[in-house]
Amino acid sequence: MLRALLAASDLSSRSKPAVWRAVQLAQAQEARLGVLHVVEDDQPEARMHEEMRSAEALLEAQVGSFGKPDKCEVFSRAGDAFQIISEVARERAADVIVLGAHRRQFLRDVFVGTTIERVTRTAGRPVLMANAMTGERWKKVFIAIDMSETSAVAARKAQALGLLDGAEVSFVHAYAPITRQMMTFAGVAEDRVREEAEREFQAIRREVAEFIRGLGLGDLSYGARIVEGLGALAIVGVVEQAKPDLLVIGTRGLSGVKRLFLGSVAQELMGSLDIDILAVPPTE
Incomplete structure (x- = not known):
């Protein structure tokens, strides 16, 4: 059974299904849930920390609207997204990493090199790409x-x-x-x-x-x-x-x-x- 989940969100609309699905799975199996946002670290430190605080507030509200599970933590880290997601998944012994679908861009819909592709290839654990717009x-x-x-x-x-x-x-x-x-x-x-x-x-x-x-x-x-x-x-x-x-x-x-x-x-x-x-x- 699921014991721990990690959902990563970039605060875009495509990440919403990932958070929603992670909440549903955590509630159904009483699993620990971590909801992560990664901020780029190539910017002034003050601005970086402000972005982290803002992201955490937004994610707290989003998770709350889905029905926040008892064992749930919302947090942010700074660095390269795919590396941080993989590192945190290992730290938290996540059974599954839940991510939103990759960006689909006209004439440039290339899956190789996207964050989800790199996490899938390197994290060493199951990755759930959530596309469904409901957490049913x-x-x-x-x-x-x-x-x-x-x-x-x-x-x-x-x-x-x-x-x-x-x-x-x-x-x-x-x-x-x-x-x-x-x-x-x-x-x-x-x-x-x-x-x-x-x-x-x-x-x-x-x-x-x-x-x-x-x-x-x-x-x-x-x-x-x-x-x-x-x-x-x-x-x-x-x-x-x-x-x-x-x-x-x-x-x-x-x-x-x-x-x-x-x-x-x-x-x-x-x-x-x-x-x-x-x-x-x-x-x-």
Whole structure:
């Protein structure tokens, strides 16, 4: 279960859902909640401290309007946002960091390098990107799986933190029908193509079922969706159609040149979807 949460706010409208969601989770699980604002430290000290006091007053009022939990502290720090957020999360042993969605700018909507992307990549603990404009409990949760240990860790962590409790849970797996594509390209008869495509789908279905059983999630009630397509694009399609409240994804923690060239499904999803997303690192 959740014991401690850290919500970080830059006082913008996109941070409001993060504070709201953090309050809801803290109340539901009686967890400790820290609400943090980071002030840039490249300014005169007097001005910096004034900004910190003002930010704390604004956040106190905001948290109060949502129903401040019993174990809640509002505070500010000075420094680089993503570094301070990660440091404070470690200090407070936060189980989850809650952040607002990144800035979406016309023709410059690049997720790499934003505060939330950097925190997700470096903090070493789950990051919840809150997009929902209400703090209502999640009713429908999707867990993206690719049969890797990364996605297994994400699923187990979401359950261990109590984030799946009371929700309709579905595992989502995307696959590319390679056999059908190759046979169609080779001019194989349509009936034969359909037969092989069905055989391939059933094999994937069995693999998904075995993977989910191996997660050891006890008596969790769940469904499964298998969709055709590649990576993030396929997941985006099913999410936009089914409209879950939360998507759980694993992250691989790629860094540097490797991250820039290879990209990341988690990175793409967090940069494009407008629902709450829990990104879970492979290790903590």
